[in-house]
Amino acid sequence: MTCSGCSAIVRYIPNQQDRNTQDRNELAATFKALADPTRLAVVERLSIGPAGATELARPFAMALPSFMQHLDVLEHAGIVSSHKSGRTRIYQLTVDPLTDAATWLSTHRNHWHRRLDQLDELLLTT
């Protein structure tokens, strides 16, 4: 017996491996966007409330077009979103990518921490 549609169906069911790969690609994109001290300072500033590009750029000795590229990187990675308010574009933080990244870091840090505790206990009891 053959099933002409089966291979197509199987192709459409994402397996754990695919999901892990997709999750890691998304996480890597978040970490790449955060891999810059200027962008980290922008996220810190936006964590206390939304702000316009000019206000965000003020603390940095940088031409506005260069600074805007940093905002574009953060927006492209989904870490910030923006909307027009009159003649100003207002930026605000997006919670989901930061939560996903914090969860991934805490999970794997905790796994390893527990493993170290187990090794310590083993050394004390042997």
Add this chain to the structure above:
Amino acid sequence: MTCSGCSAIVRYIPNQQDRNTQDRNELAATFKALADPTRLAVVERLSIGPAGATELARPFAMALPSFMQHLDVLEHAGIVSSHKSGRTRIYQLTVDPLTDAATWLSTHRNHWHRRLDQLDELLLTT
């Protein structure tokens, strides 16, 4: 009254601005090292226990020298450390950089989350 040593002393006391800049540079280096799906998979594997380079490389369709470059990036950023055991180099996770990164993400994500809650309350009461 003058103090001939004061300016030298002042130069050696790091101010908050310097500390923030240094912290952000270190965090950016951690995030840069994590900005790659292969390196994320390596951190996930090492969170369950130390492993040799050959074992770590096995899941990846990649030449060993290319894979070793990923391990070098993680080690250079202080995310993993390694030691020789016979003819094998064993890699293990380092807790501190992952903890610092997780703390930074959680702190700023939580600031913004609280701010959103305050805005929601304001909208409900006005």
